[in-house]
Amino acid sequence: MLVGDTGAELAWSQYQQADNMTDKAAALSALVNSPAAADYAAQALETFEQQYRDEALVMNLWLQIQAINSQSGGLSRVVALMEHSAFTMNNPNKVRSLIGGFCSGNLVNFHSADGAGYRFLCDQILSLNKTNPQVAARLVTPLTRWKEFAEPHSQLMRSELQKIADEPGLVKDIYEIATKSL
Numbered sequence: 001m002l003v004g005d006t007g008a009e010l011a012w013s014q015y016q017q018a019d020n021m022t023d024k025a026a027a028l029s030a031l032v033n034s035p036a037a038a039d040y041a042a043q044a045l046e047t048f049e050q051q052y053r054d055e056a057l058v059m060n061l062w063l064q065i066q067a068i069n070s071q072s073g074g075l076s077r078v079v080a081l082m083e084h085s086a087f088t089m090n091n092p093n094k095v096r097s098l099i100g101g102f103c104s105g106n107l108v109n110f111h112s113a114d115g116a117g118y119r120f121l122c123d124q125i126l127s128l129n130k131t132n133p134q135v136a137a138r139l140v141t142p143l144t145r146w147k148e149f150a151e152p153h154s155q156l157m158r159s160e161l162q163k164i165a166d167e168p169g170l171v172k173d174i175y176e177i178a179t180k181s182l
Helices: 006-017 021-032 035-052 056-067 074-081 092-105 116-131 133-139 153-165 172-181
Strands: none
Touching (some): 006 021, 021 056, 092 116, 092 133, 133 172
């Protein structure tokens, strides 16, 4: 899938001929992550959404497949998907699929050198602190690993973790995770 057009053609064929959602989702994931398959990926994303739009759990998978797409522009894709009708911050499964998927499964884009992924995660955690602190607490984990990373990543991650710990009105669970990690 990463070299030449043959893989894209095969994945597109698998997507079109799949007789079950699992095979279709696997082909969709391959297409979405292939630089050579942009046109096929767009068509597959659209038809997958049309076919499964009334299936909440399948749409979570659709969101996650896009969130973990390691091609450039990952954060902007996630931000755009937060405006999609299939996503709501009020649904923990949607948040884990899109935001959690990006921060835990899209290492290339989450760990961008400018720290935008870390700032994004911090902002989402602080927002969820007010509406769903349990989900917010589960999202802190990627930042708690700051000691495992080289500079500038470790300092950027630690800075966002400190920002979380310093937030007034932070719930106990999030505060404990953040402060113990610092």
